[in-house]
Every structure is written in structure tokens, then in C-alpha cells.
Amino acid sequence: MSVAKSDENFVWTGLAIAHDLEEGLAKELFATLQLVFGVPNSYSEILAKGLANLTEWAANRGLLAATAFPSAIRNAHAHHDFEVDGGRVTLAVLKPPQDGPLVLSSEGFVDAILKVFEATIAMWLGTTLVMTRVGEPPRLSSLSQGIPMEEAIGTLMSAGGWVDLEVRNAGTAVSITAAADRDPLLAEFAGLVPSIPSQIVRIDARMTGPSGIFDLQVPLGPMRRYQQASDEWSTVALAILHARIVVNGSAFLSREYVRKVIAIEAMTMGAQPAYKDAMHDLRELRTRCQELEDSELDAGIAHLQAIRRNGALGLTTKEPELGVLGVWAAASVATSAEVAVLSGGVLT
């Protein structure tokens, strides 16, 4: 390990991780056991009892998991009740139990923290397994419980950045944890798409990279359409894909830039000499752009279709106004990063 295990910050981080797991996911899992067992209390009442009560209940039923959550670790974090001396960590110094403070070697301390993590994920797996099998999967409440686990491994194993990935659709969901940065991960997603069954429609990922923690949503439909697009349509497909990729709740590519790209493409298509080709391509463009749910863009393309149709029928005598598409095409909205993306930096 690269972390100095005797370092007080390291101990504090380890205690915080264990404390969060014990007071969070582990407690809820024990409460779930009680509820399923038939303890005559509401869920909130059971949770209010505290973990010590819950683990005692579990220990009385011979559950091994109950032994993994020593109160000394919880209290050490909650009351800052610990000392670090060289290679030893002493817990419960301020309020020692009858048999005295708990003295651990640095290896023993890491072991105790990892044991909390181990028991928690084992309880999660067992519970999820049964719940899923009986037809009621556990609900996603928040991602907050996932972070300590990643921190736990990341800190204790010094494994660098981590990503928690979920592939979800109505029938299949999977989650894995691994290390990655954003752009390489996107490229990896792109490489994986052909091997992912078509019923899976989106990949949700949470990752910790050099720029911190961020959430990423990659819709696989636009990804597939981009990968299958002909050269003629690849720019449009890529723009739509990037508009649909969401990073921390925001589109990966700004709406203004997507509009600019589509507007330029639309005007190029509309300017084709052959009327039938122009109308065909504009119709196809409108269809493709429907997934952007951008009514102004839709109206702009429709306007372009009308101009071309009127021109073909000889209904106009002066130079037609291009409308919003002309404005968007001329707008200066691109950033160098976005240009790099569209020139194939990420997904090709």
C-alpha cells in the first residue's frame, strides 16, 4: 500500500468510511432483516433503534454479519475517540469498555475497516439476490451509499480512480466497479456497444477521475445509430449522440453548438441541385433530429423545406430568408473542446 497506515488522516478516513457504512447501508440492511422477520415496528422505528440494537438482535439469531460492526469503530469516528501512535491505533480511549481500549496494529485496523465493508456488501448481495428472485428488486434510493464503498477500496487499495457503472433496461441491469477517466471510458463504451444486446438502452456511470466525481449517462440508441451511420450522416449522428450524452445532469455538447452543426448540414442538404435529393435529405434530417425534441430546430428545417419547395414551384421571386437556421449556422458558439469532440476525438 502506498498510504502510510499509521497516518492519522488515513485512520480518520478509514473510520469515516466504516462509520458511513454502519450508519447507512448496513443499518438499513439489518432493519430490512428485522422487518422481514416480522418485528412489529415501522421501518423508521426500527432504524431509530440504532445499529448496536440491530446487531445485537442479529447476533442473538446467530448471524455472522452481526460480528463485523464493532461499536468502537463507530464511536471512534463519531466522538473522535481514537489515538494513533506509531504503528498502533487505539480506539475507545475516552470511553473505554470494561476490558479497556481496543488496541489494533495498523494491519489489524485496516482489516477491521475492510471487514465492515465486506460484511456490508455481502449483506447487500444476499438481500438483493432474494429480493430480485421474488420479483421485487430493491429500489435505487440514492447513490450516496455507493461512494463510501468506492472510497474504501480506493483509499485502502490505493487503486486510483473508480467508476461505478450500471447498464440498465427493463430486463437487465448490471453494475461493476472499475477505474477509468471520462474520455477513455466513452471510447470504451463505443467499443463495447456492438456486443451489448439491443434491449439495453443506456449506460449510467458514476466515476471518480482526476476532475472529481461526476455522473455520466450514455444512451446506446444514438450511439448505435452513429456507429451505423454512413459517412454522409455521421456528423449529424455524432452531434445528436453528443447532445444526448449527459454529464452531471447537463448535455455533453451545448444545444447551441448542436443547432449550429445541424443548421450547417441542413443548408448544405437544402442547396443540393437536385430537388428530389434535397427534399429527401431534409426529410431524413428532420426525422433524425426528432430525438433532440427541439421544436425550434424542427421548425427551422421545415422552413428550409418550404423555401426549397416554393423555389421549385416558382412561388418566390426574391432571395428567401433562411430564418433561424441561418442565424444558428453563423453563430460563434463552438469551443475548441467541442470542435475536437466533433472532429472525432472521443468516439472514433
Added chain:
Amino acid sequence: MSTRFSLSFSQIECRCGGARIVGQICTYCGATPSVTEVDPGKQLRQRAVSQVCSIDFDGAEPLLLELTEIPEVLHRALDQLLTVSAQLAQGAGSGPQLEAAFRDIARLHSTIESFRYRPSIGISGRYLEAVAQIERSGVAVLDALCAETPIAAQRSGRVMQEAIDSATAAVDSAMALVAIRRELDSSDASLLSWVASAVSRLAPDQALSQGYLDFDGVGASILKARINEECPMGLGLSVAFFEFLAQMCLDEGEFWQVVREQVTFLESRHAQGGSSAGRHPVEGPLGSHGDLSLGSEQPCPSPVVSREVGRELCLDWTGNCS
């Protein structure tokens, strides 16, 4: 390296004219041996063995070693045991040398015990298995050395070989974990290197025809092997990665024991799903009210697995599953 054992058994001519092992019943005429018959070579071996057996090696003082040094020391200890035993078999060597070989193994055992901490517990556990197998091979060596007949010695030899093979496999398994750990510790470990490591560890011969999704099947196999349970579709990937994680930095045995007890506990309530004990109105932070029961007999056709359980687990529990 291989060590050849040559155990000699003296023969004499029986009164029936056939050859008979000294001290053994004649296989031709059934004549019993005289009490004065002695095989000096066998006596020497048996004395050395009894000297070793009279010593209690429990609580041997640990050696000052790093975990990374264990494989080399394990091999050395095994070589020492085999060399001394082979010498004794040929009438050379001595009891104290054999005793020293056993003492070194016992000290190595104590040393590895001291490394039984997460995240190295998987590696040290495999080394412990290796040293336990070396101890088993040592017992087989002792049995062979004081065997009364060549057939009994050969039988012990087979046990010894099996134990050595098992020890080698355990060391190889530990070394594979060490290699993967080293790879993952590198700062440029990427998602794909994690996947590649997991594949090489969990499904060494499997081609990734469907990418990540192959792990769903791998996880299902793991779950079957670990706790003899069927895996719902979609959960296999989590199972596979938790198995990988457990092998790399957790106590696999305890991890799966807790998973099994959770499943057993919850399914025992499932079996009683119709009873009043398993059904309780619950409420959650969203204000939903439901009826918690594991009594469903009709699994949902499209289970969605997420990472979170707990409070919201108990919500929306009515409807199609109650």
C-alpha cells in the same frame, strides 16, 4: 526439482525357501518372523521419526519475513524436508536434521498466520493452504520412513506427492493474485484492464463474445458453486465482481458465509410468506405505504438490480408481488 527416495528393506531367506522381508510374515508360507530379527536401516529411520513426533511444534516462533518472500521460503522449506528425508531413507541424515526441517515449516506456518489480515488475507490464506499441504506431505514422509513394507511406503509416497501438488497449486494461485494486485495497483489501470484481470481470474478460458455481459453467466456459475443458488438475470455481473473483489482483498470464506446466511434467513421468511409475521405495513420517506412480504410466488419477469437496498427496498412492496 525432484527428489528420489530409496527406502531399503532387508530380506532374508525364509525356511520355506522364499525371500521374506525382515520382521514381516512370509508371503509364501505365512511363517511369522523371529523377535530377534532387526532391520538396522528401518530402525534408524524409525528412531528419527519418533524423535520428531515427540516434539510439539505448536506456537513456533515466527520468522522475520515479508509476505512477498513467502513463496521462496516455502519452496526452500519443502526442499529441505525432502532432502533430509531422502538422506534418512538412504541411511544418512539424522533425527535432528529432520526435526529442524519440521521446525522451519512450523515457524513458516506461524509467520503466514501473522499475515492473515485483509486486504492480504486471500494471498496469505493460499500460502497457509500451501504450508498446510507441506505439513501433510511431511506426515506422509514420516509414515513412509517408518513403513513396515514397501507397499505401505509407496502408499505414503502417493499421499506425499498429492500434498506437494496441492501445495504447488496453492502457491500458484497466491502468485496469480499477487500478479493481478500488482497490475491493478499501477496508476494507469483502466476499466478494460480491470475487466481483463477479472476475466483471467474468474473465467480463464472464456472468450468475451458479449463483452461485459458474459460476466452475467460467469457470476451465475460462481453463485451456484459458492452457495448453490440460482442467479437472477442481471445480478451475475455484480456477483462476478464481488467474487473478484473478495478474492483480491476480502476474506472469501466469510464473505460468502454472510451472503449465504442472508439468503437463508430471508428465504426462510419467504417460505413463511403467508404468515402474519412476514407482512407489515411500512412507510418510507416518500410517504408510500405498503405491505412488506417475501411471499410472492410469481417472480417479476424483468428484475432490475440496483446497488441500493434498505429503506426504499421496503417501499412499493405491494401490488404485483404481495
